[in-house]
Amino acid sequence: MFNISDIYTTSPKEFKTALQEKAYQALEALKIPFERVDTDEAITMEDCIQIDNKLEMKMVKTLFLCNRQQTAFFLFITTGDKSFRSKDFSNALKVSRVSFAPAELMLEMLGTKVGAATVFSVILDVERDIQVVFDKEVTEEKWYGCSDGTTTGYMKIETAQILNSFLPYTKHKPIIIEV
Numbered sequence: 001m002f003n004i005s006d007i008y009t010t011s012p013k014e015f016k017t018a019l020q021e022k023a024y025q026a027l028e029a030l031k032i033p034f035e036r037v038d039t040d041e042a043i044t045m046e047d048c049i050q051i052d053n054k055l056e057m058k059m060v061k062t063l064f065l066c067n068r069q070q071t072a073f074f075l076f077i078t079t080g081d082k083s084f085r086s087k088d089f090s091n092a093l094k095v096s097r098v099s100f101a102p103a104e105l106m107l108e109m110l111g112t113k114v115g116a117a118t119v120f121s122v123i124l125d126v127e128r129d130i131q132v133v134f135d136k137e138v139t140e141e142k143w144y145g146c147s148d149g150t151t152t153g154y155m156k157i158e159t160a161q162i163l164n165s166f167l168p169y170t171k172h173k174p175i176i177i178e179v
Contacts, residue, residue, distance in 0.1 A: 002047050004054050005038040012038070012153065019111035019149035023120035027157075030165050036148065036155040043115070043151075048080060055156040057143035062117040064110055065089070066101040073109065074098060077119060078135035078179070085179070092177040093133065111149065118147040119162060122170045132167065132174040139163060139176055 011024035027034055037054055039047070048059050058080055065074040065086075076089060090097045103114050109130065110121035122132060138144070144159040167174055 002042075002050055003040045004050060007035050007037055007055065009033065009035055012036075016150050016152070017111060019118075019121060019124060020153065022123045023118070023148050026120070026123055026166065026169060030161075030169055032157060032161045032165055034155045034157045036153060039152050039154060041151045042154070045080075051154045052080075052145060055143075055145060055154065057145040057156045058141065059145040059154065060138055062119065062146065064101045064106050064117050065098040066105070067096055067098055070101070070105065072098075073101065073105075073130045074133050075110075075117070075119065075121065075130050076133045076135070077138055079137050082135065082137075082179075088179045089133075089177075092179050093175065112147075113151070115151045116147045116149055118149050119144075119166070120146075120149055122167070122172045125170070125172070128171060130172075132172045134163075134174050134176045136176050136178045 015021035035055055039051060042048055052059055061078050061080045063076045063084060065076055066072060086097055107113060110117060111124050112121060122130060141159050144157050144162050148155050
């Protein structure tokens with residue numbers, strides 16, 4: 001059985017990663033309200049559906065992509081149920097074909113392991129080497145569901161707060177595409 005905690009509106013008492021701690025510090029500094037749950041490690045789509053149901057929202061899918069030379073990086077945020085097609089993404093941005101960035105780069109640049117990619121990783125991107133790209137469908141949702149930088153912590157925030165408060169705080173200007 002997949003365990004999900006009660007819903008909390010405060011930061012965890014102990015942090016599992018530096019990124020997780022910085023994410024909650026940013027939310028507190030910006031006075032952005034959130035709801036969160038602690039879970040067993042979420043691995044399957046069924047696990048994510050249970051989290052969605054508990055928080056009454058839809059989890060986004062966050063992909064870390066790069067070009068072949070690993071000189072251009074993209075954090076692509078799309079709906080959880082949409083399949084990713086590199087060609088469609090590349091055409092929408094008018095960039096050369098991209099692929100998934102290696103796990104080592106994900107850990108180094110995003111501060112997360114595979115399965116925990118999150119918009120909060122841009123806190124670590126002080127040089128702004130990562131372009132944040134949103135699927136337009138995500139921007140039209142009231143709620144934004146995502147990882148807190150771990151595979152055992154998930155939260156619900158108003159999408160407008162991510163776009164209009166959090167991203168400007170990190171000095172990242174998102175690109176919105178239709179795919």
